[in-house]
Amino acid sequence: MIKITLPDGAVREYPEGTNSMEIAKSISEGLARKVIAANVNGEIWDATRPIRNDASVNLLTWNDAGGKSTFWHSTAHLMAEAVESIFPGVKFWVGPAIENGFYYDMDLGGRQISEEDLRNLEAKMTELAARQNKYIRKEVPKAEAIHFFQEKGDEYKLDLLQNLKDGEITFYTQGGFTDLCRGPHIPDTGIIKALKLTNIAGAYWKGNEKNKQLTRIYGVSFPSKKELDEYLLMLEEAKKRDHRKLGKEMGIYTMDDEVGQGLILWMPNGTIIIEELEKLAKETEQAAGYQRVVTPHIAKESLYLTSGHLPYYQESMYPPMELDGTKYYLKAMNCPHHHKIFAAEPRSYKDLPLRLAEYGTCYRFEQSGELFGLMRVRCLHMNDAHIYCSKEDFAKEFRAVNEMYLKYFRIFGIDKYVMRLSLHDPSKLGVKYVNEPELWLETEAMVRKVLKDTNTPFVEVLDEAAFYGPKIDVQIWSAIGREFTLATNQVDFAQGRRFKLEFTNSENGHDTPLIIHRAPLGTHERFIGFLLEHYAGKFPLWLAPLQVKLLPISDKYVGYAQSVLESLKNADIRASIDDRSEKIGRKIRDTELARVPFMLIIGEKEMNDHQVSVRRQGKGDIGVQDVETFVRDIKSEIKLRS
C-alpha cells in the first residue's frame, strides 16, 4: 500500500500501482468522470499512469489550467490522427496546447490545405473522438524510437529525438496514431465533445525565418457543445470591441491605399482624443519639470551613424532620400534630435536633470505582415522625452518616471499590467548590444534597485534590452485580451558618449550624462487603439469626441436648444444638436449607440423653466437640471478626468 496525500491534507491508502482515476473513483464517480489528469508531486501526469510510491495528488479537471492544457494537447494528437488519415505521409513537428486551444505544426509535403479541408478534418476528429480511444503511454528505448521515425521518414521527430536521452522517451498512442510525446494526456478521446479548427497558418520550423515553413493548424476543443458555443460567442463579442471596428464606426481614424500601408489618417473625432491626451501629457510633464521641444521629421544619415541606430535598425527605417549627395532619413526615433538640443548649449550640473519632451512623429518601416490597425503602424506619434541626468540623480529620476506611469494608469483605470525589466544578453555584446559589459551590469543593477526600492512588481527577461541600455517595458492587455507593449522606460549609457554630451560638474570637471528615454503613453496610435478596446468606445467624458447631444422633442424647441448649445460651447464643452424631425425615442437610441456621454432632452417644460432633462449614456434618465448647474457639474467632471 502507498500513502496518497490529497490537496485538503487528507491521507489515504491505495494499493501500489493505483492511478489518479482510481483515486477519483474512490472519492466519487462524478469526480472520476471529470478527471482529465492529475498533478502528482508537482508534475502533471496521465490520470491512468500508475503511481508506485507515496505521493501528493491533486486531481485536475477542465476547470484547472493544467486540465485544460492537457485536454487541448490531447486534441492536438487527435487532430494529427485525423490529418494522417486524410493526408497520408504527413510529417509532424510539435503540437502544444496554447492559451486558447492548441496547434500542430506539420509538413504536408507541399500540399495546400483549405478551409474545406478543415471542415473535413473536424468531421474526422469528431468521428475518431467518439470511438473513445485510450491514450496509451509507452516508455521507449531511444534506438527503438529512432527506428520508428526512420521507418516513417519523419525527419522532424528525429530532430526532436536528438535532444532526448535514452530512458526518458515516451510514445503515446490513441487509435491508429502514435506520437513522440512526453505527455500527459487525457484518459480517452471520448471526453472531447466539441471542437473547432480555427485557422491555418504558416510557421517557420523552430521559429526561424531561414528555416522551412511548416503548416500550422490551430484549433480549440471543449468537453461540451455548450462551452464551445460560449467560446464562439465570446469571440463575437470581442470582435465588436475591436479598435479597428470601433475606430471606423466612431470616425476616429481611417486609412487609404493611396496614402500607404500603416499610415493613419486621424479624423476629427480621433484628433480630439489626441489633443486631450496631449493636454494631459503637457500638464503632467510641465508639473514634473519637463520642457517642450519641437524637432524635424528628417535628419541626415550622419546623425544616425553618430547615434549608432543605423547599423542596428536600418531595416526598420524608410529608405533614405538623397539630395546633393547627402542621404536623409525619416526619423524612426526622436532621441538623436533631442541629444543635439542638449549639445547646443554648454550645460552645467546646475542645469540637470534636463528633461526634453516632445510628441514626436516617427516613421518606421514595419514589415507589411506586421501592420495591425492602430497597434502597429508606420507613422507614429510618441509621447517621448529624454532626461539627461548625472549618475547620482538617476535613481530619483527613474523613480519619478515610474510614478508618472502609475499616475496615468490610475487615470485610465489600467490595472492589468506587467513591468518587464529587459536585460542584455552578454553573448550578443557588440552584435545586438553596445559592447560595454560593465556599464550594462551597472545600469541593470541601478534599474533593478529602483524597482525593488519602490516595490514595483516586475519580471526580468533576457535579450530584450535596447542596444544602448536596459529598459522597462510595460505590457498591458486590452479588454479583449490583446497583449502589447504600451510604454517603455529606458536607460541609455551609450548615446551620451557617442554624441559627446557633457556637462560641467561641481568640481569643474566634465561628465557625460546618463539618459533616460521614456514614453509612458506610448504612441497615440497604440494608446488610442488600446483605449478604444479598453472602454469599448465609451470614452470617459473628458476624452469623448462629442460630450453632449441636445435632443429637442420637436422642431419647436430647436431655438431654445441652440441657446443651450451656446452656453455649452462657451464653457468649452463639445456638444451638438440632433435637429432631425424624428421622435425623441429614435434620437435617444441613436445617441446611445453613438456612445455620447450626455443627452439633454429639451421640450416644452425645459424651455419654460430654462432647464434641461439629463440622460447619461448607459444610465438613462437622471432628472432635470438648470442649464447653469449642468454646465458647472459637467465642467468639473471634465476637469477631474474621472
Add this chain to the structure above:
RNA sequence: GCCGUUGUAGCUCAGUGGUAGAGCACUUCCUUGGUAAGGAAGAGGUCAAGAGUUCAAUUCUCUUCAACGGCUCCA
C-alpha cells in the same frame, strides 16, 4: 518579408459566364412627438486594380494592391 484566407453600395452581407440585389445608414417629403427604431419616396456600385481565356467576365485563370488570421520581426 513568409504561409493561408478574403476583397460586391458608407456599414453588414446575398448573388450571377449575358454589365447587380437586401437590411441599416444617407437625401427629400409627410409626420411635431416626452426617454432605445414613425411613414413614404429617392439617390447611391468601372462588383479592389491590371492582364488573359471567351461572342460575352463582377463571375473562370494569372499578376498586382490591400485587408484579415498566423509566423518572423518590433528602437
